[in-house]
Amino acid sequence: xxxxxxxxxxxxxxxxxxxxxxxxxxxxxxxxxxxxxxxxxxxxxxxxxxxxxxxxxxxxxxxxxxxxxxxxxxxxxxxxxxxxxxxxxxxxxxxxxxxxxxxxxxxxxxxxxxxxxxxxxxxxxxxxxxxxxxxxxxxxxxxxxxxxxxxxxxxxxxxxx
Numbered sequence: 134x135x136x137x138x139x140x141x142x143x144x145x146x147x148x149x150x151x152x153x154x155x156x157x158x159x160x161x162x163x164x165x166x167x168x169x170x171x172x173x174x175x176x177x178x179x180x181x182x183x184x185x186x187x188x189x190x191x192x193x194x195x196x197x198x199x200x201x202x203x204x205x206x207x208x209x210x211x212x213x214x215x216x217x218x219x220x221x222x223x224x225x226x227x228x229x230x231x232x233x234x235x236x237x238x239x240x241x242x243x244x245x246x247x248x249x250x251x252x253x254x255x256x257x258x259x260x261x262x263x264x265x266x267x268x269x270x271x272x273x274x275x276x277x278x279x280x281x282x283x284x285x286x287x288x289x290x291x292x293x294x
Contacts, residue, residue: 135171135236136164136279139199140272141192141243143176149269156276166287167230174272175199185245193248196240204235206256209247210275214260219292223282225257230286239275244268 144150153174160172177199180191200207206229217225229237240251252258261274284291 134169136169137173137175137236137238139175139196139238140241141177142179149273152273153276156280159280163283163287167283179243189245189248192243193251200238202254206234206237207254208257209240209255211247211258212260214258216260216263219281222278223285226282227286241271
């Protein structure tokens, strides 16, 4: 099983990149115990269209080129998605890890959100918070919650109730 984070925009050298790299390293340290063969962050260039709807449609097409629709679970992060507790997030992840698919994709759209066409391929649409989060902060929170959830699954002491 591959765990993939697809995000519009690139993180350059910043504290956000350091945090993402830190949690990705932690995930890679435990992923074999869970049956994850690869964890990767796929950054997709922002579309340059001036119209937000055109931009979202173009970004959707770029994301879809990176996904094997027949073999994937697709979880879209959106402001209006279903808010989850850490335990609910862990349960969702655990459910999909136990399905015979080759990849789980977590998709973060650009600053304008995601295209309606992208929601057609979503197995889940979730929100990290009822608050609006900066785009790069959302990546860090997602990766940390992935690490936390995987830690719970293997009874690693990182998470405390």
